[in-house]
Amino acid sequence: MxxxxxxxxxxxxxxxxxxxxxxxxxxxxxxxxxxxxxxxxxxxxxxxxxxxxxxxxxxxxxxxxxxxxxxxxxxxxxxxxxxxxxxxxxxxxxxxxxxxxxxxxxxxxxxxxxxxxxxxxxxxxxxxxxxxxxxxxxxxxxxxxxxxxxxxxxxxxxxxxxxxxxxxxxxxxxxxxxxxxxxxxxxxxxxxxxxxxxxxxxxxxxxxxxxxxxxxxxxxxxxxxxxxxxxxxxxxxxxxxxxxPRIKRITPATALANLPLPRPPVTHKYKEGHLLLICGSRRYAGGAILTGLGARASGVGMLSIAVPESLKSLLVSHLPEALIVGCPETETGAIAHLQLPEKTDLSSFDAIACGPGLTRDATPIVQEVINSDRPLILDADGLNILAQMGAIATLKKRLAVTVLTPHTGEFQRLFPDVPDAKHDRVQAVREAAAQSEAIILLKGARTAIANPQGAVWIVPESTPALARGGSGDVLTGLLGGLLAQAATKEIPIEDIVATAAWWHSQAGIIAAQERTELGVDAFTLTQYLIKVLSN
Ligand SMILES: NC(=O)C1=CN([C@@H]2O[C@H](COP(=O)(O)OP(=O)(O)OC[C@H]3O[C@@H](n4cnc5c(N)ncnc54)[C@H](O)[C@@H]3O)[C@@H](O)[C@H]2O)[C@@H](O)CC1
Ligand SMILES: Nc1ncnc2c1ncn2[C@@H]1O[C@H](COP(=O)(O)OP(=O)(O)O)[C@@H](O)[C@H]1O
Ligand SMILES: [K+]
Structure with a gap:
């Protein structure tokens, strides 16, 4: 107790x-x-x-x-x-x-x-x-x-x-x-x-x-x-x-309790979650790597990463353990459509995380994952494309859980009718979750997460060291990996989201303590994630 x-x-x-x-x-x-x-x-x-x-x-x-x-x-x-x-x-x-x-x-x-x-x-x-x-x-x-x-x-x-x-x-x-x-x-x-x-x-x-x-x-x-x-x-x-409705500070005890630890002694890679990341474009290659490294730190059993064909060898060199799925490209170098290996379809995955670095030219693939019945995280361009489709109406049709991870700008594009997220972020995220029936993680200095029932989780401490391009991509990968691992366990999805956000902030805090607030680039952040658990 x-x-x-x-x-x-x-x-x-x-x-x-x-x-x-x-x-x-x-x-x-x-x-x-x-x-x-x-x-x-x-x-x-x-x-x-x-x-x-x-x-x-x-x-x-x-x-x-x-x-x-x-x-x-x-x-x-x-x-x-x-x-x-x-x-x-x-x-x-x-x-x-x-x-x-x-x-x-x-x-x-x-x-x-x-x-x-x-x-x-x-x-x-x-x-x-x-x-x-x-x-x-x-x-x-x-x-x-x-x-x-x-x-x-x-x-x-x-x-x-x-x-x-x-x-x-x-x-x-x-x-x-x-x-x-x-x-x-x-x-x-x-x-x-x-x-x-x-x-x-x-x-x-x-x-x-x-x-x-x-x-x-x-x-x-x-x-x-x-x-x-x-x-x-x-x-x-x-x-x-x-x-x-509850508003809860995420504490170390509550966050750690939701991690997939300890692992059962007898298990195998597919039992520890299979995550599909869909990310990157010729223009934004690094985002795909950072998302992959965030997922790696989650301990996920199997990691597949769909990227434009021209990014395949780059991704392999950074994430040798991952299955890199090269996809046909648009003229602009975005993923044109998903081309999974033979005998694989979206139902093979425990969770999908889609969005970092896609550009807005990747609309068909976002539509495809929204139509799937898999737990789905949408971030970055995934959110921008969703906003163009009309977020609330689109999300209500989904059969499986959706997690959105917007920063304030993305949030306002997604939910133009929800009162100003700058005025009362907690109320805004709660209202957006209720309207869209999705779980929403509103990024910021104090990230807030709401479920459709009105409950809110708050990351109580963080560091401005994280205010750097790419740190959000790391969070998406980390969250995706945890979500895939949770698929076989009975942990509420919102608790997993809260755990990922807390873990991400703690890694930033530890990294900033060691390296100052200027020393926490997104790649470095990925290297500190595991220190949160091993310290
Ligand atoms: N009763 C107790 O012994 C306890 C007291 N606590 C303290 O009591 C505080 C709450 O006390 P109060 O309810 O008296 O409220 P506050 O001390 O916060 O202030 C209210 C007073 O300010 C006036 N006021 C409000 N807005 C004003 C404005 N814009 N310009 C000028 N005056 C304004 C009100 O007329 C009222 O007299 C807590 O914040 C805490 O510090 C509690 O935390 C602990 C228990
Ligand atoms: N001032 C801050 N204090 C704490 N965390 C912050 C601050 N600014 C940004 N962050 C965190 O950094 C991440 C930034 O993500 P995002 O805005 O998506 O940027 P990007 O996509 O370029 O990585 C979020 O997790 C956010 O909560
Ligand atoms: K005071």
Whole structure:
């Protein structure tokens, strides 16, 4: 059985769900004031673990620097506490009080005249302790660190002046900012900037992961994110989420559980999946190689790769283990139609992945695989051709599962009527999956995957090192290989898709750690895939 921490770490909630969960806890008897003490106490302890050296230099530290633990020696540091009108401000004031007693030089910025009662009481007590309190931004003294308790998930509308311009000025200060719950100014669900927002170096997300943390548009505001677990009972989480479609963070445990490991001791290559890749053109030869290398890393039992005839010897030289199927070419060097070896047809394959490097001249072959009854992944030009056919109507006719792997541009071409994928990627991918009855993987800094039933999986961490031509081709091959291997097992396809996306991102992260964010070209990425499992 999974332990509580693992289960909590998978959960992602909206603001409304978080409010409902908290309400249940309060209704059950937990006093609000006690919970605030508990939560803020945990935050204060985390702040004390930041070594002074990191504080002074933190604004120049790369965003992937881990928190350093076990050095509670930061007494004497100057900490500015930014206090808003609600309970986010209340949390911040408890942190202010705790740090004051631990020997930090604390000041408070409290620009609002009307505060919630509990927040007001904490402010009054802080004042009685002699902690300086300022109402205007011009009065603020220097600090080594700012703690942002202006707004949490209670932010309701766009920020306006004077608080908006104060936030803009605070963002200019050369000190790290630690946000409580989420950076003030971000929409809790969409991650949209409501007027303006704090650019945090770190954010302590309280209790359960909020959706904003996984929306691309929020990432540059969130900085390094950490969950502060304050013992929300799982029963309350379940009670609130029971009927809602799930949004799940993919964790290492869930991803690894879906891998075809260990292999049964008695097996053979066709039992471990036969994947057909259809990719490449005279113009885009490399994409076919990268897709093949991604598939190789999946461990798939048999790999066939259909390419234009003129690419055959190139592919053989890079992937000697694969069966390379040379196909007749169009004048432009695209695959004209599929020409499989004798006694083979599409039913010979456990899965098909089609698209990287095809060019739009390969329409007949895309049509052919769409008409087949095989599990199918469409990527790149496969998606562009599908968009021309009319994605939703075409996909609804399919008899087997389809997985689409668009980036935002491809997504918009496929689903022009789904609301802007840049505004709320999670909602957009969910809607597209429901409309098309396909599984959709929307690529991005935080890749999101949805099934037609409305469930969503999110890759919680990745690296901009992957923003390079060809890394998507690697993912298509990897996913194809896993899908083919899963054909004989009873693992839901969407779980396989989530596993592939997680694996791909982890390989990028490990490669970037060793080689910097500039050292992860797509070929290199293929060489790091297996390290994710063997580390
Ligand atoms: N109750 C507790 O003890 C707990 C508190 N937590 C903290 O409480 C926060 C939620 O508290 P609240 O519900 O009080 O909400 P917030 O503190 O996020 O802010 C809401 C307050 O801001 C005002 N407001 C909203 N939008 C505004 C705008 N655009 N301009 C000016 N004012 C605006 C509202 O009128 C309200 O007073 C969480 O984010 C978290 O930090 C919880 O995480 C843990 C439990
Ligand atoms: N900023 C980023 N952070 C993390 N991953 C990224 C980022 N930008 C791109 N990626 C990942 O890199 C891959 C790019 O794929 P794609 O856009 O199809 O490009 P290509 O087809 O040229 O390889 C996707 O898996 C995507 O999620
Ligand atoms: K905040």
């Amino acid at each position: 999974q332990n509580r921490q693992e289960k909590i770490s998978q959960v992602v909630v909206t603001a409304v769900q978080m409010r409902d969960i908290e309400d249940r806890i309060f209704a059950a008897g937990m006093p609000v004031v006690a919970l605030m003490e508990k939560v803020a106490g945990l935050i204060a302890r985390r702040i004390q673990e930041i070594p002074p050296t990191l504080l002074q230099k933190a604004y120049s530290v790369p965003s992937n620097t881990p928190f350093l633990r076990g050095s509670p020696q930061a007494g004497g540091s100057r900490v500015g506490i930014l206090v808003g009108p609600g309970h986010n401000g209340g949390d911040a004031l408890v942190v202010a009080r705790e740090l004051h007693f631990r020997g930090y030089e604390v000041w408070i910025y409290s620009p609002f005249s009307k505060l919630k009662e509990l927040t007001s009481q904490h402010l009054q007590y802080a004042q009685s302790l002699g902690i300086p309190i300022y109402q205007t931004i011009e009065q603020l003294p220097d600090s080594d660190l700012l703690i942002d308790g202006l707004f949490g998930f209670g932010l309701e509308r766009n920020l306006t002046d004077p608080i908006a311009s104060a936030i803009n000025q605070l963002n200019q200060l050369p000190v790290p900012i630690y946000s409580i719950d989420l950076p003030s100014g971000l929409h809790t669900d969409t991650g949209e900037v409501l007027g303006t927002a704090i650019r945090a170096t770190h954010t302590f997300c309280l209790g359960l992961w909020k959706l904003a943390f996984f929306q691309d548009q929020a990432l540059e505001y969130v900085g390094k994110a950490e969950l502060i677990d304050f013992d929300i009972p799982l029963a309350d989480v379940k009670a609130v989420l029971k009927d809602a």
